[in-house]
Amino acid sequence: DIQMTQSPSSLSASVGDRVTITCRASQSISSYLNWYQQKPGKAPNLLIYGASTLHSGVPSRFSGSGSGTDFTLTISSLQPEDFATYYCQQTYSSRPITFGQGTRLEIK
Amino acid sequence: QVQLHQWGAGLLKPSETLSLTCGLYGGSFSGYYWSWIRQPPGKGLEWIGEINRSGSTNYNPSLESRVTISGDTSRNQFSLRLTSVTVADTAVYYCARRGAAGTGLWGQGTLVTVSS
Numbered sequence: 001d002i003q004m005t006q007s008p009s010s011l012s013a014s015v016g017d018r019v020t021i022t023c024r025a026s027q028s029i030s031s032y033l034n035w036y037q038q039k040p041g042k043a044p045n046l047l048i049y050g051a052s053t054l055h056s057g058v059p060s061r062f063s064g065s066g067s068g069t070d071f072t073l074t075i076s077s078l079q080p081e082d083f084a085t086y087y088c089q090q091t092y093s094s095r096p097i098t099f100g101q102g103t104r105l106e107i108k
Numbered sequence: 109q110v111q112l113h114q115w116g117a118g119l120l121k122p123s124e125t126l127s128l129t130c131g132l133y134g135g136s137f138s139g140y141y142w143s144w145i146r147q148p149p150g151k152g153l154e155w156i157g158e159i160n161r162s163g164s165t166n167y168n169p170s171l172e173s174r175v176t177i178s179g180d181t182s183r184n185q186f187s188l189r190l191t192s193v194t195v196a197d198t199a200v201y202y203c204a205r206r207g208a209a210g211t212g213l214w215g216q217g218t219l220v221t222v223s224s
Binding site for chain 1: 153
């Protein structure tokens with residue numbers, strides 16, 4: 001299995017802050033990396049696919065970068081609705097597809 | 109508007125079989141993988157497996173011996189069957205549509221509780 005490791009596991013920040021979440025793959029996954037946002041009691045929402053392409057309707061304050069094994073999700077200016085849990089996912093290998101353990105973003 | 113709606117039993121006893129179905133409304137089965145993903149209470153996401161329109165499947169090796177995903181393209185539905193459930197299978201189960209542009213469509217989720 002390709003292991004996906006996110007850091008940090010949790011993060012406290014304030015509205016307006018710039019926040020970066022990192023995801024590292026245990027082997028190269030090219031750009032087969034997606035990011036999701038999940039709020040309590042809801043299904044995840046796709047934010048970014050292909051490491052850096054913004055999904056339709058996602059605000060431009062979200063951005064993604066990286067390739068190979070190291071990836072980042074950046075929120076340029078935190079808004080109140082951004083406080084949630086974020087997951088990365090690799091689809092380079094479907095035996096199996098794997099997610100990071102999640103990063104919980106909380107209000108400071 | 110394309111939607112996924114899922115249904116199935118929410119309370120099972122150990123050793124029983126979990127059975128969930130997901131219906132696609134307003135879209136086509138072609139060109140995507142149709143996935144099942146689960147999330148134990150308070151924990152992260154686990155990919156269970158997927159099927160495409162031609163019936164080709166991929167399963168998580170950790171569950172493969174107990175999982176079957178099937179599809180009915182005439183009804184635009186796909187189903188999950190997980191045998192011999194235990195308390196460890198208690199989770200919210202999601203159906204979802206995966207394409208080259210990520211998993212952008214999800215069902216509403218079904219909480220399945222395994223308890224004696």
